[in-house]
Amino acid sequence: MTEKSYIIDDKEKNLFLLDRIAYVSEDLHDREMERIFGRCWIYVGHSSEIKNPGDFQSRYVAGRPVIFCRNQANEIKCYFNTCRHRGAVVCVERSGNKRNFRCVYHSWAYDLNGKLVGLPGEEAYFGEFNRDKLGLRSPAHFDSYKDFWFLCLDPDAPSLNDYLAGAKEYIDLVVEQSPSGTMDIISGTQEYDIAGNWKLMVENSVDDYHLPSTHSTWLKYMMNSGVKIEMPKEGLVLPKSGKAIALGNGHLTTDNLNYRGRPVAAWIPIYGEKAKPQMAAIRQELEERLGPQRAERVANTNRNLVVFPNLVINDGSSVTVRTFYPSGAGNMHVTAWALGTVEEDQDARARRLDAFLTFYGPGGFATPDDVEALEMVQQGLKNWREDRWSEMSRGMGKPDDEQLNSDEHHLRTFWRRWNELMTEES
Amino acid sequence: MGTAENVSIESICEFLYHEAALLDEWKLEAWEKLLTDDATYYVPPNDQPESDHRNTLYTIADDRERIRQRVIRLMDPSCHAEFPHSRTRRMINNIRITERDDDELSVAANFVCYRFRRHERVREYVGCYQYRLVCQDDFFLIKNRRVVVDAEELGSLGSVSFIL
Ligand code: FES
Numbered sequence: 001m002t003e004k005s006y007i008i009d010d011k012e013k014n015l016f017l018l019d020r021i022a023y024v025s026e027d028l029h030d031r032e033m034e035r036i037f038g039r040c041w042i043y044v045g046h047s048s049e050i051k052n053p054g055d056f057q058s059r060y061v062a063g064r065p066v067i068f069c070r071n072q073a074n075e076i077k078c079y080f081n082t083c084r085h086r087g088a089v090v091c092v093e094r095s096g097n098k099r100n101f102r103c104v105y106h107s108w109a110y111d112l113n114g115k116l117v118g119l120p121g122e123e124a125y126f127g128e129f130n131r132d133k134l135g136l137r138s139p140a141h142f143d144s145y146k147d148f149w150f151l152c153l154d155p156d157a158p159s160l161n162d163y164l165a166g167a168k169e170y171i172d173l174v175v176e177q178s179p180s181g182t183m184d185i186i187s188g189t190q191e192y193d194i195a196g197n198w199k200l201m202v203e204n205s206v207d208d209y210h211l212p213s214t215h216s217t218w219l220k221y222m223m224n225s226g227v228k229i230e231m232p233k234e235g236l237v238l239p240k241s242g243k244a245i246a247l248g249n250g251h252l253t254t255d256n257l258n259y260r261g262r263p264v265a266a267w268i269p270i271y272g273e274k275a276k277p278q279m280a281a282i283r284q285e286l287e288e289r290l291g292p293q294r295a296e297r298v299a300n301t302n303r304n305l306v307v308f309p310n311l312v313i314n315d316g317s318s319v320t321v322r323t324f325y326p327s328g329a330g331n332m333h334v335t336a337w338a339l340g341t342v343e344e345d346q347d348a349r350a351r352r353l354d355a356f357l358t359f360y361g362p363g364g365f366a367t368p369d370d371v372e373a374l375e376m377v378q379q380g381l382k383n384w385r386e387d388r389w390s391e392m393s394r395g396m397g398k399p400d401d402e403q404l405n406s407d408e409h410h411l412r413t414f415w416r417r418w419n420e421l422m423t424e425e426s
Numbered sequence: 427m428g429t430a431e432n433v434s435i436e437s438i439c440e441f442l443y444h445e446a447a448l449l450d451e452w453k454l455e456a457w458e459k460l461l462t463d464d465a466t467y468y469v470p471p472n473d474q475p476e477s478d479h480r481n482t483l484y485t486i487a488d489d490r491e492r493i494r495q496r497v498i499r500l501m502d503p504s505c506h507a508e509f510p511h512s513r514t515r516r517m518i519n520n521i522r523i524t525e526r527d528d529d530e531l532s533v534a535a536n537f538v539c540y541r542f543r544r545h546e547r548v549r550e551y552v553g554c555y556q557y558r559l560v561c562q563d564d565f566f567l568i569k570n571r572r573v574v575v576d577a578e579e580l581g582s583l584g585s586v587s588f589i590l
């Protein structure tokens with residue numbers, strides 16, 4: 001028997017309601033760790049973060065400490081950062097270059113293939129002890145798409161390629177900024193907590209309905225800086241019309257015409273006069289390589305992509321790669337990076353980073369207001385027992401291909417998938 | 427001999443305490459008057475405190491114009507992250523002059539800045555202020571203000587939505 005549903009999804013009445021227990025229940029959080037984070041493909045890192053053999057990054061993925069590294073054969077690997085002896089983490093540094101990971105507790109040492117290559121006093125074991133069976137454990141699956149690496153803890157999961165479904169095309173649009181299709185995670189990590197349920201970040205990342213209200217000071221900043229932003233036309237809440245698109249398997253994206261300037265070849269005065277010819281050259285390269293139509297999409301559309309459940313790639317004021325994990329029902333950790341092309345010169349790189357900070361991140365002109373909004377939601381949800389349902393019907397009833405980025409079609413897409421995974425028979 | 431040669435540590439202390447008071451009292455227009463026309467304000471990322479904002483993603487990397495826009499934003503009641511304004515209180519000590527250079531000085535100071543918001547956790551920002559100051563007779567102007575936060579990650583500090 002299927003369990004109770006957390007959504008009311010009434011296609012006759014065009015009504016979509018979400019049970020607010022989904023944001024506040026610790027029991028559901030535990031179940032999510034099993035059914036969502038324990039079964040889906042989860043983002044680990046990007047190839048560019050470990051460029052050379054021996055390079056590693058240690059981080060938490062889906063609540064698990066892992067090591068993301070490149071071995072001597074140039075293969076990218078992922079191990080659980082847990083000693084096979086008595087369980088200590090074997091790598092404490094954030095990043096670096098190593099030949100071995102040596103556990104500080106009793107000095108068991110593992111090489112870049114996870115193999116146990118040394119332990120003090122091996123002669124003291126008389127039974128079935130076999131060091132070949134005591135290599136670092138790896139997740140059930142580990143695979144990449146265009147240098148974005150994901151792990152999956154479910155042995156029966158579909159391939160990453162199948163899992164990503166329509167999200168691939170939207171990753172392609174980001175990667176095509178680069179002539180060689182190679183992007184860099186730029187150094188400098190933004191890591192911050194939000195006192196809100198992690199799914200609020202999914203919603204917020206693609207919800208363009210909130211932009212004019214939550215980010216009015218950012219819009220004013222843009223206008224103060226000589227960026228011409230037209231007022232929304234009849235029936236729109238945003239200056240330009242955009243779409244919300246379901247991409248399969250719970251992935252979703254916005255896709256709208258740019259009105260805010262993009263470091264990839266859509267100039268605004270904030271970038272300065274000097275940038276004009278440089279950006280024209282970037283645009284020209286795009287057109288020659290991709291043709292005018294595809295180049296226009298790469299250069300002049302904004303897309304906020306959610307790869308279910310918790311990877312966001314925003315290709316807007318700049319490109320940010322953002323992932324977030326729950327720590328309990330009411331808190332999340334966010335990690336965000338900037339992504340740039342390997343080919344861009346110092347000026348273009350600096351421009352991209354500067355553009356990033358006009359909007360994104362804990363010191364940006366927009367993200368702090370998102371954080372505030374999410375924390376306010378979590379505070380308000382303390383009344384969930386008395387005021388049980390969130391209203392998410394915006395745009396419902398229109399055909400799928402007419403759903404706007406300021407509607408809630410994409411949010412419903414996420415929640416339907418979440419509800420399915422949380423309630424299906426196990 | 428440049429004017430920086432004779433600057434006393436007392437006058438630096440006085441200046442930094444004055445600046446801290448303006449920031450804690452949200453007198454941001456008065457605070458802006460302490461800046462040179464080419465002033466910059468940086469908060470490097472927690473994992474790369476020694477980096478360059480042109481090739482590293484910072485938390486904040488403002489030029490003078492961006493500082494001006496930041497102040498406009500912060501004084502706007504629609505700046506939700508800071509409305510109502512956070513209450514802050516900074517403690518500054520271990521103040522030292524690290525370089526004297528004609529009419530310019532480098533100054534470093536340890537700080538703790540407590541930030542309070544209604545119904546929210548107390549946040550303690552701990553770190554080092556690094557200044558480049560220009561000497562002007564009895565007074566100073568800030569040419570660069572770099573705020574290095576000691577925490578390994580912002581974590582529970584959340585945003586740096588006010589002027590730290
Ligand atoms: S726990 Fe790692 S060597 Fe003992």
Ligand SMILES: [Fe+2]
Pocket residue numbers: 204210211214215366370
């Ligand atoms: Fe937002």
